[in-house]
Amino acid sequence: MIDLGTCQPFASGYNRHCFRHPDDPSLCLKVLRPENIEARYQRQPWAKKLLGRRRIDDNAQELKAHRQRAIRRLLSRGEAEMVWQHLPRFYGAELTSLGSANVSELLLDDQGKPAQTLEHYLRHRGFDQPMREAVGRFCEWLQTTGILTRNLLPHNLVVTALSGQPELFLVDGLGAPTIPQTLARVPGWNRHYIARKLARFELRLAWEQSDQMVSWERFQRLK
Ligand SMILES: Nc1ncnc2c1ncn2[C@@H]1O[C@H](COP(=O)(O)OP(=O)(O)OP(=O)(O)O)[C@@H](O)[C@H]1O
Ligand SMILES: [Mg+2]
Numbered sequence: 001m002i003d004l005g006t007c008q009p010f011a012s013g014y015n016r017h018c019f020r021h022p023d024d025p026s027l028c029l030k031v032l033r034p035e036n037i038e039a040r041y042q043r044q045p046w047a048k049k050l051l052g053r054r055r056i057d058d059n060a061q062e063l064k065a066h067r068q069r070a071i072r073r074l075l076s077r078g079e080a081e082m083v084w085q086h087l088p089r090f091y092g093a094e095l096t097s098l099g100s101a102n103v104s105e106l107l108l109d110d111q112g113k114p115a116q117t118l119e120h121y122l123r124h125r126g127f128d129q130p131m132r133e134a135v136g137r138f139c140e141w142l143q144t145t146g147i148l149t150r151n152l153l154p155h156n157l158v159v160t161a162l163s164g165q166p167e168l169f170l171v172d173g174l175g176a177p178t179i180p181q182t183l184a185r186v187p188g189w190n191r192h193y194i195a196r197k198l199a200r201f202e203l204r205l206a207w208e209q210s211d212q213m214v215s216w217e218r219f220q221r222l223k
Contacts, residue, residue, distance in 0.1 A: 002029065002096040010114045013155070013172065015040075015058045017098070020106060020114075028088070028114075029101040032059055058172075059093065059102045065175025066090050069184060070146040086141050086169055088158075107158045107169050118168060119154035122208050130166050134159070135205070138168040139198050146190050148176040152201040154208055 002022065009017040015036055021027035040056050041049065054060050074083050089105040107115040121131060138157075142149065149170060156172040176184070176193065183189055200220075207219045214222070 002094060002101070004029070004031070004096050004098050016172075018114075019101075021103070026106055027091070028104050028106040029094070029096060030059065030062075030104070031096060031098040031101045032057065034099075055177075059100060061175060061177055062102055062172075063093060064177070065148075068148055068175060070148065070190070074145060082141075082145060083147075086138050086167070087147075087174065088169055088171055104171075107160050107171070108162075110161055115158045115160050115169075117155050118157040118159055119208070121159050121166070122154060122205075127205060127209055131159075134166040134168050138170075139201070142194050142198065143191070146194070147174070148179070148184070148190065148193060149173055149197055150175065150177070151204075152197060153204065 004019055004022070007019050007022055009019050011018045012033070014033075016030045016032055019029045019031070021029050037053065037056060041053050044056075048055075071083055074080065084105075088107055091103040093100050094103050095101075109115045118131075125131070141147075150173040152170070153173065156170060158169045158171050159166050160169060161167070179193070203220060203223055204216070207214075207216055210219070
């Protein structure tokens with residue numbers, strides 16, 4: 001078991017704490033924040049509560065998301081490099097002193113520190129030309145691979161610059177948990193789903209650049 005007792009997370013989202021692996025600094029360990037999972041569970045209507053806590057367990061959902069059809073197909077065809085072009089390499093789950101952790105590649109900046117998010121980049125540098133091109137490459141990758149994601153949010157995308165140009169990696173929000181598997185087999189349906197996610201991402205990027213006087217929820221309704 002990995003002991004995280006003396007470790008501090010390098011970053012935290014609402015649902016998970018992210019640690020550098022104490023024995024291998026190239027790996028990221030994500031453990032659930034039980035207090036927030038419980039709060040989310042309690043806020044649900046009773047009908048959804050019947051479906052259980054696993055449905056809102058982001059680690060369990062992420063493990064499932066990595067088994068999605070498009071990823072399985074690329075891996076079985078020997079095209080793993082294509083999968084990891086915009087996703088941190090994923091190594092499954094391991095037990096830690098803080099419960100089960102999902103293990104993935106820790107994305108680093110050019111100084112060897114955990115890389116910053118797209119949200120951070122946009123705030124500090126704006127939506128400059130190199131980032132517009134990085135967004136273009138990321139969106140094209142989703143369309144080419146057919147990999148399904150939830151809504152794409154700037155704080156769930158991390159920016160690396162190891163090749164001299166910014167590159168986006170999706171660190172959270174893989175998969176399409178609300179979609180029945182059968183639909184994902186209907187020809188053209190995946191393409192339609194991805195196109196909708198990309199349109200919404202474009203809108204989100206426009207909102208990020210706005211003065212944000214209007215909330216994101218309202219901004220979406222106005223468009
Ligand atoms: N593989 C990684 N490499 C570098 N940084 C990462 C990695 N994974 C996560 N991070 C950082 O940790 C933060 C939180 O991770 P993550 O988004 O997985 O947590 P979460 O609690 O599931 O998020 P949310 O609040 O969106 O549900 C990210 O916004 C990012 O800054
Ligand atoms: Mg997140």
